[in-house]
Amino acid sequence: MSNPGEIAAVIRAVLEALPVDALRAANTAAGESAERIAAATEGTGHDAPREALAHIAEGIERTGEALAGLGEIRERLNAYLAVLVPGVEAMVARPIAGPAGKRPITPPNRRHHLNSVGRKSQVREENTVILPGTDVRGDLDAIRRGEAAWLPDRDRCLVNGRLYGVEVPGTVYPDEGPGLVKLNRSEYKALKGLIEARGDMDSLPSALANNPAVTGADWQRAAEVYEHHKDYRSEDT
Amino acid sequence: MGIEINFDSRTSAQRVQEVLCARYGIDPALLYVGDLGEYSGPRLIAYVTPAPEGERYFACVLEGGPEFDEAIGGLTELQLATLLCKELDTRALIDDGGGAATSWILVTADGWHGRVIVDDDRLDDEFVILEALQPVPSAPEIPVVEPPDWQKGWYKDGKIPTSGFDPDDWRKPSEAAG
Incomplete structure (x- = not known):
């Protein structure tokens, strides 16, 4: 009890x-x-x-x-x-509306955090990346306290301008809002390649350079996001 | 849009290539089988990575770019996965298009499809199916759980993917959503 x-x-x-x-x-x-x-x-x-x-x-x-x-x-x-x-x-x-009122919620998987994206990070059709400095922990605390708005028509939480969804076991995942960047499948793959190559387009993993699904526009979008990565140097890309 | 299908690890990557090339008249030189890191040659339209030795689950992966979409006549992932699973007597996992990383669509050899939940802790390494969101006819051993009542929020259009053998599911998502 x-x-x-x-x-x-x-x-x-x-x-x-x-x-x-x-x-x-x-x-x-x-x-x-x-x-x-x-x-x-x-x-x-x-x-x-x-x-x-x-x-x-x-x-x-x-x-x-x-x-x-x-x-x-x-x-x-x-x-x-x-x-x-x-x-x-x-x-x-003030009852806690939505999933947080029904089960314990847990933070997003680390693959969502830009500085934790790795070679093996699972890729989805849509991938939301959390930029460094975004107070996701604070958002979660607010959700747990019942301070987030539950949008019943969208089945998502809104807190500090950011939308979050909740998976089956109660894991929260970021959707959209300030400090969150949405990438499609090939953009996210390009980002993983850039991170692995520490921003050096000339030393991209050959598997990614050969990947027919990743196009020039994907690299450009990934480079924009990579600028927020801890390994980014202004002379990169 | 691009295609990505994760076949059961026992699936022959070579057979995937053969079926695709035969059915859609694709030049085998443009549909590579092997580790893409070791490839050098003309720009590919797709490739199939065989499952590494000893790999279980769903590690034989077909991936195609925009030209591959054109070559297969604009089929959706679900359409192509269903066709290939039936033809190759195998099963596959494809993205369900939602924001919940653990929810995937299982396509089975009998042409059925439906959503399953995979282990989030192992998702970056391998696909391990924990449970299904509806009974899987060919795999009754997979435990079934009720989807949460907020599942609509996983999908940006609020449309929950259907399951079954229904040929309507073969329509493109935008049409099926209407």
């Missing part, structure tokens, strides 16, 4: 079940009865009522100690609830 709402509900149930008030009332009544009995039997010379009253007094004292302990527990639970409830109420007031 990790949901704060569930925890708060359990604490409330325990507080309700704690018999503090009833016990206190019963104990007070028992004390008053014992006093009346003591008054009525005073001077009779019988030992039995005196012994019985001593036992009752001891019981009342023990019950009083237990009541003090229960009161302390109640106080602590109430203090905990006071901290928990505002959070729970905030959650209730």
Whole structure:
């Protein structure tokens, strides 16, 4: 059980079940009865009522100690609830829409980050590259806090101007927006080649140079993106 | 647009070339079979990389450029993959066109196709199918999971790829979307 709402509900149930008030009332009544009995039997010379009253007094004292302990527990639970409830109420007031409200979400695969694109990075028909300095982590935190807009007509999250989708296991992937660049299949392949050649068009991997799917325009687009790569030097390309 | 089809690793790259050249009259010299890094010759229109020795899964890859698209009469990846899988009695994975990197289309030897989810942790090395988003008739052993209710967001036009033997799926995506 990790949901704060569930925890708060359990604490409330325990507080309700704690018999503090009833016990206190019963104990007070028992004390008053014992006093009346003591008054009525005073001077009779019988030992039995005196012994019985001593036992009752001891019981009342023990019950009083237990009541003090229960009161302390109640106080602590109430203090905990006071901290928990505002959070729970905030959650209730702003439910997290979309996938993030249904399962834990995880950051985009590293192949999306420009500086992590490698020779083996899987290529898709469309590939969104995250440029360095783009606060994807901040976006994810905002999504988790329920601060992102969920666009039901597009089934995507919008946060800080960036659109994100969510895969089956809860992995977030970048779609479009500031700091995100969309490349088609051959452009992304050209980018991988440029990264491998550290921007030197003369030392491109021969497999890519021979690739019939990669054309001049692809290299140009890839070069524009490569300018943001950590290995880029202005004299490159 | 270009074509990229990832055939089951047991597929003969040579046979892929033979079928394509025979069916579409492509000059075999322009459809290379082998490691492209070792190629030197005229500008290719397509190539087939055989699966490396011992490679499992889907490592025999056909890739073609714009001239290859023309040579095959503008078939889509799905159309071509279906045709070749039936002809070569094999199966293949192709891109499903969406933003979710783990969702691919499996094409089987009987001409069926449908979406499967591959292992994201191994995706940069190999295609390992974890589950299917609908039953796969020829591979009932693949576990089936319900697609998430936000799957529409994976596709820029919001159109979820269909599955099955339906010949309508052979239309180009833009037509099928309408």
